[in-house]
Amino acid sequence: MTKRVNTPLTDETVTGLQSGDRVLLNGYIYTGRDAAHKRLVDMLNRGEKLPLELEGQVIYYVGPCPAKPGKVIGSAGPTTSGRMDAYAPLLMEKGLKGMIGKGLRNKDVVDSIIKNKAVYFAAIGGAGALLAESIKEAEVIAFPELGPEAIYKLKVENFPVTVIIDFEGNDLYKTGKEQYKK
Amino acid sequence: MREINVDIITKAVEKLCIDANYYLPQDVKEALEKAVKKEESPLGKEILNDILKNQDIARKDDVPICQDTGLAVVFLELGQDVRLVGGDLNEAINKGVSLGYTNGYLRKSSVDDPFIERKNTGDNTPAIIHTTIVKGDKVKIVVAPKGGGSENMSSLAMLKPSDGIEGIKKFVINTVENAGSNPCPPIIVGIGIGGTIEKTTLLAKKSLLRNIGEHNINPKVAQLEKELLEEINNLGIGPQGFGGRMTALAVNIETFPAHIASMPVAINIQCHAARHQEVLI
16 A cells, blocks of 8 residues: 655654555655765764754665756666665664665664664665656755765655565565565 | 778767667567566556656656666677777777766766775776677677666676586576565576686676577577576566566576586676667767
8 A cells, every 4th residue: 555654754654654565755855875874874983963863864775867957866766775784773773764775684774673663665776767756856965075975865755665674674575575486 | 991980989889878878678668568467466567667667757858767877888899890090999988988977967886996995987987898809890889887786686606517407597596586676676687608707707798688588599598598587487576576476577598618627607687777779880
């Protein structure tokens, strides 16, 4: 079933989402991939203030294409989430509630999702042109020197994602595969 | 001798980089349409329809199909009766890549070293260039942008000849199963068997340029392609790994004679955005 969800996320919203739900996200989300994650975690380890408030926020693992003239953003589909596994648990400890990416997560991430009542969404990998249509505003808020890896604040309207790992740790990648395995 | 100015190659490469990233080849589109019909999972069908809608938007709006516009892999077949004039060939190709990725608003995904600073080169160069000298007085250029997500799930094994067909199958199935949702299924599985370590890997990469639905001309190899496709699609991974039947659109195998002691197997995984464009000059 499809649910409309607003960001930032609350415990109540997150616990209302089940693995396999299709969700339309509305509100602001932040981008971040390999290099930005490393910098955020380094800053936390040094006790510095982050360029974004993590409480209840959603990070989208994406490095978009440059915007064509007249467009808000270029194609913007998800990158493989596993590369952020080393950094995600600490960010969840600091308040991060949602992650959007594609692909498998490790046990530390699943444990942290359960512990912190968070959620892991997947957007369709390779559907960057379609997904960009749901992005209405895009502004670089940190690390502009990283180019496509900078942190953007995005305003999204009905941004389509699927719940992969819910707050109880149910994982669509496992259950879906079991259901259709021959 | 036919003279060709390398400026023509630069312009061709620029256009190929842009076209390959905006326009999905017709055979891939048709394979996705067939996959929608075959898919048993309702969610899987929705995902495949969204993937088709995505390539329509990309084609209509002239924007990249996927934000990972890849490293630019360039296959060049250079006729031996051609004399290139006007500059350095590799520089001309890289200039074409730089222009294509800049003027086409494509993402620059190349870093200048793999493990030290990893600083973005800013124009997606250098290209990965494979040049072959062939008969004739033409130049064929193929540009196949290759994304990181599927490339990272690729694998190589130096199997023993005694491992046989069963050993090859086990390696392929394990690689695809372990990759799961990471390489953006439905995927195309490119396989090289034989030759040396670099030869077999290049065979796997080149096999990805084949039209979907075409099989290896050797009936025994074609049979292995069909069996592997069926076994992969029985794994249950499905579109985007959400569960379903359509995990792969095709399995393409290319072979080459091997050393008496060796049976190298390379697997190059390609996501559904199987992009490539070519031109003959």
